[in-house]
Amino acid sequence: MSTVRTYDxxxxxxxxxxxxxxxxxxxxxxxxGRFAVALAGGSTPKAMLVRLAQPDLIKQLDWLVTHIFxxxxxxxxPDHMDSNYRMAREALLDHTPLPAANINRIxxxxxxxxxxxNYEDILRTYFALSxxxxxxxxxxxxxxxxxxxxxxxxxxxxxxxxAIQEQQQWVSAYHVDKLAxxxxxxxxxxxxxxxxxxxxxxxxxxxxxxxxxLYGPYQPHILxxxxxxPKDGRLLWFIDExxxxxx
Ligand code: 6PG
Numbered sequence: 001m002s003t004v005r006t007y008d009x010x011x012x013x014x015x016x017x018x019x020x021x022x023x024x025x026x027x028x029x030x031x032x033g034r035f036a037v038a039l040a041g042g043s044t045p046k047a048m049l050v051r052l053a054q055p056d057l058i059k060q061l062d063w064l065v066t067h068i069f070x071x072x073x074x075x076x077x078p079d080h081m082d083s084n085y086r087m088a089r090e091a092l093l094d095h096t097p098l099p100a101a102n103i104n105r106i107x108x109x110x111x112x113x114x115x116x117x118n119y120e121d122i123l124r125t126y127f128a129l130s131x132x133x134x135x136x137x138x139x140x141x142x143x144x145x146x147x148x149x150x151x152x153x154x155x156x157x158x159x160x161x162x163a164i165q166e167q168q169q170w171v172s173a174y175h176v177d178k179l180a181x182x183x184x185x186x187x188x189x190x191x192x193x194x195x196x197x198x199x200x201x202x203x204x205x206x207x208x209x210x211x212x213x214l215y216g217p218y219q220p221h222i223l224x225x226x227x228x229x230p231k232d233g234r235l236l237w238f239i240d241e242x243x244x245x246x247x
Contacts, residue, residue: 002235004214006244010202013240014047017200020238021052021143022060024196028142034065035142036126038186040155041072041084042147044200049091063098067126071144071191072156073106075115075173075182083108112173112182119171119184138193139170146191148201152209152223156185163187164224188227195233199225202239207246210239214247 007013021037028035039045051057074082078089085105093103104126106119124130127139146154156176157164163172166187173184191197201210213225214237220227229235 002214002229002237004237004239004244004247007238007240009240009242010044010047011051013044013200013202013238014051017048017145017198017238018052018054018057020198020236021048021145022057024143025061025066029062029065034067036067036069036139038069038071038141038144038194039084039088040145040147040200041070041074041087042149044202045145045147046087046091048145048200049088053092053095058096061096063096063102066098067102067104068093068098069104069123069126069141070106071146072183072185073108073115075108075112075184077109078105078107080108106171106184108184112184115184116169116171116173120169123170123190139190141190141194142196144186144191144194144197146197146199146225146228148199148206148210148213148225150206150209152213152225154199154225154228155191156183157188157224157227158183159222159224161224164220164227191228192230193233194230197228197230197233197235199228199235199237199239201237201243204242204245206243210237210243211246 025035073084076082078085104122107115123139129137148154170190172187176183213223
């Protein structure tokens with residue numbers, strides 16, 4: 001079951017998503033003393049981070065117990081212009097008192113397969129899951145943000161990727177032929193274990209694809225965003241009027 005919330009424009013959506021970040025973080029910290037969130041790359045997720053970095057929201061969060069992760073990363077160094085980590089650092093993290101130890105990036109500078117196993121280790125350590133537990137326990141993020149491409153991809157789960165149907169691995173590294181580049185991505189094993197997953201989708205260019213994803217036949221190998229369905233969590237779509245144009 002997913003909930004669709006429609007906003008007038010990208011700015012209103014970014015504002016609502018940033019407030020949702022704060023509210024979810026405050027609840028998690030109240031309940032369990034810490035908050036773990038996975039960020040997405042892309043311009044729509046970036047707009048939410050820029051809004052969140054404003055003083056009125058920054059001051060509402062206990063950054064000392066906020067832990068930042070990523071849903072995917074490009075196989076580039078952290079200072080590369082394509083790095084999702086760099087985007088988040090410039091848009092938000094540099095404007096917060098977040099301790100460096102609370103930043104859990106995917107090490108895109110490593111060989112992709114090594115970056116994937118390294119990130120799995122980071123997840124296992126934070127979520128205190130042993131290798132033995134891996135089989136039946138997954139990292140459970142309090143909140144995962146996702147974007148959606150106009151081809152229906154999300155995170156770095158692109159159409160046709162084997163990782164879409166992954167049942168064991170938490171992180172996959174593979175070559176995205178259409179982009180001629182390597183990506184590391186959380187698999188649905190982790191994404192669907194989250195307590196809350198929020199898609200951020202704007203623009204007329206995604207309207208038809210969004211209708212297919214939300215209301216069309218279930219075909220996640222073609223529309224990877226359809227694989228996202230939290231087992232024991234909430235799925236929300238924050239969209240703007242332009243992206244809602246075909247619904
Ligand atoms: C990435 C993202 C990717 C992104 C979508 C939407 O690393 O590029 O994880 O999944 O969220 O492509 O991006 P836009 O919001 O810029 O369309």
